[in-house]
Amino acid sequence: MNTPDTSEIASSAALDSDHGSVRFSFENTYARLPEHFYSRVNPTPVAAPRLIKVNVALARGLGLDPTALASEQGVEILAGNRVAARSEPLALAYAGHQFGYFVPQLGDGRANLLGELMGTDGVRYDIQLKGSGPTPFSRRGDGRAALGPVLREYIVSEAMAALGVPTTRALAAVTTGEQVRREAFFPGAVLTRVAASHLRVGTFQYFAATGDVEAVRILADYAIARHYSAAAESKQPYRALLDGVISRHAHLVAQWMLLGFIHGVMNTDNSSISGETLDYGPCAFMEAYDPQMVFSSIDHQGRYSYGNQPRIDLWNLTRLAETLLPVLEQETGSKEAALASANEALAAFAPQFEASQAAGLRKKLGLLTERDGDLELAQDLLRRMAANRADFTLTFRRLCDAAASADGDDGVRKLFSDPAAYDAWVVGWRRRLEDESDSAETRADVMRRANPAYIPRNHIVEAVIEAAVGQENFQPFEELLEVVSHPYEERPGLERYATPASPDERVLQTFCGT
Numbered sequence: 001m002n003t004p005d006t007s008e009i010a011s012s013a014a015l016d017s018d019h020g021s022v023r024f025s026f027e028n029t030y031a032r033l034p035e036h037f038y039s040r041v042n043p044t045p046v047a048a049p050r051l052i053k054v055n056v057a058l059a060r061g062l063g064l065d066p067t068a069l070a071s072e073q074g075v076e077i078l079a080g081n082r083v084a085a086r087s088e089p090l091a092l093a094y095a096g097h098q099f100g101y102f103v104p105q106l107g108d109g110r111a112n113l114l115g116e117l118m119g120t121d122g123v124r125y126d127i128q129l130k131g132s133g134p135t136p137f138s139r140r141g142d143g144r145a146a147l148g149p150v151l152r153e154y155i156v157s158e159a160m161a162a163l164g165v166p167t168t169r170a171l172a173a174v175t176t177g178e179q180v181r182r183e184a185f186f187p188g189a190v191l192t193r194v195a196a197s198h199l200r201v202g203t204f205q206y207f208a209a210t211g212d213v214e215a216v217r218i219l220a221d222y223a224i225a226r227h228y229s230a231a232a233e234s235k236q237p238y239r240a241l242l243d244g245v246i247s248r249h250a251h252l253v254a255q256w257m258l259l260g261f262i263h264g265v266m267n268t269d270n271s272s273i274s275g276e277t278l279d280y281g282p283c284a285f286m287e288a289y290d291p292q293m294v295f296s297s298i299d300h301q302g303r304y305s306y307g308n309q310p311r312i313d314l315w316n317l318t319r320l321a322e323t324l325l326p327v328l329e330q331e332t333g334s335k336e337a338a339l340a341s342a343n344e345a346l347a348a349f350a351p352q353f354e355a356s357q358a359a360g361l362r363k364k365l366g367l368l369t370e371r372d373g374d375l376e377l378a379q380d381l382l383r384r385m386a387a388n389r390a391d392f393t394l395t396f397r398r399l400c401d402a403a404a405s406a407d408g409d410d411g412v413r414k415l416f417s418d419p420a421a422y423d424a425w426v427v428g429w430r431r432r433l434e435d436e437s438d439s440a441e442t443r444a445d446v447m448r449r450a451n452p453a454y455i456p457r458n459h460i461v462e463a464v465i466e467a468a469v470g471q472e473n474f475q476p477f478e479e480l481l482e483v484v485s486h487p488y489e490e491r492p493g494l495e496r497y498a499t500p501a502s503p504d505e506r507v508l509q510t511f512c513g514t
């Protein structure tokens with residue numbers, strides 16, 4: 001759901017004490033699927049749940065009363081201490097390639113799907129608790145989540161939604177009053193996640209790996225009904241499903257690239273079928289532009305580096321295509337035809353990704369018409385940014401001012417270690433802008449809607465987490481969330497949020513924290 005409006009409730013204390021009950025109109029279509037698709041398991045109650053935040057706009061978009069959600073009874077549900085009427089909690093089964101190695105059984109080891117709600121937009125959404133205790137899929141883990149990663153997911157997923165990127169959302173976060181053991185002990189927390197669904201490439205792999213073709217077919221039919229309804233009308237619905245997933249992913253990854261977003265752990269179990277950004281772990285937005293950038297502490301080979309993301313996404317989609325071969329065979333009549341069909345579908349990824357990226361780059365540069373050489377102009381700027389460690393977000397944002405008037409050039413050139421590198425580029429850009437018919441102001445406005453002023457910068461996210469974990473101070477969290485919820489709207493007084501980290505503030509590594 002892309003409602004960037006995020007007026008939110010800060011804490012339960014700020015609300016009227018509400019004794020009206022919170023009502024979820026849960027439906028449970030996933031629970032109607034065969035029993036080996038999931039395990040029925042309730043969340044494990046926690047010692048002392050306390051509300052951190054309810055996302056008011058999102059709650060309303062799901063037909064929920066935000067005040068009731070923030071009530072004592074609401075918080076008990078959000079913490080997993082009470083199961084809402086009509087909820088049938090499930091842990092979903094899935095497999096996945098983690099860093100290229102196949103694990104036949106992963107599954108929700110610390111999450112419960114509570115049920116599905118119909119949004120006011122007519123879309124069905126999963127409501128999931130993350131960090132809600134062990135399940136039969138937990139194996140070694142404790143089933144819990146630490147406060148830091150919960151806040152990170154809340155902030156970054158809401159920022160992505162406000163930036164217009166398909167993503168899961170954060171409906172609420174609570175602390176548990178319990179400690180979780182990681183490198184040290186940290187406060188525990190539970191995130192309520194909203195997703196178009198939690199179907200992953202890894203869900204298909206789970207069944208395909210055991211040769212359970214019937215389950216793959218049921219899952220594919222479910223995915224079509226839920227996310228790709230037009231595919232049902234196609235002569236080859238499974239091919240149409242594959243085409244649809246590939247297309248959404250090509251556009252999704254293009255958007256990541258255009259914002260400098262690094263997912264960090266694009267395992268196939270974190271690769272959604274709906275085409276949403278899923279599972280915010282060691283994710284980060286890069287500052288200095290560097291195609292090889294990696295933040296995740298466990299990504300030693302750079303498999304999930306910024307520049308590798310399109311390639312890895314296609315690798316993941318290839319794994320999806322493999323799982324669909326048996327149903328494609330039923331559809332096409334032979335093994336050879338199924339393979340040809342899958343390959344044809346996969347071949348469409350690159351051109352779609354490239355077209356989406358090119359269109360986005362053109363917009364970032366204020367080029368509203370299409371000319372030969374546009375892409376080279378953009379690539380030339382990116383090369384110069386990389387060589388001069390220019391901040392990705394701020395360079396493009398300041399370029400909006402430079403589009404309005406050449407007086408803006410000074411602000412951009414300062415971001416390059418050698419400002420002459422920008423001077424040499426800007427001449428060509430200005431010449432190209434002469435082909436455009438709109439006014440400089442219109443162009444700058446369009447650019448300001450493509451180039452955010454505010455992204456969740458790593459050092460600020462870290463500071464937010466530190467204040468919350470170390471001092472139970474959630475004010476910095478509130479403030480950052482408010483800022484990144486209006487990323488394109490530059491406001492005085494918020495300069496700190498638009499400014500890259502100074503060398504001593506720089507955060508170069510992020511951790512899964514699971």
Ligand code: AMP
Nearest residue numbers: 106107108109110138141142143144514
């Ligand atoms: P993730 O890194 O969050 O994508 O998780 C990968 C797999 O590890 C999933 O099957 C999770 O359910 C599982 N997992 C992650 N953290 C925990 C935990 N604290 N307890 C149990 N399972 C976990």
Ligand code: MG
Nearest residue numbers: 269270278279
């Ligand atoms: Mg995951």
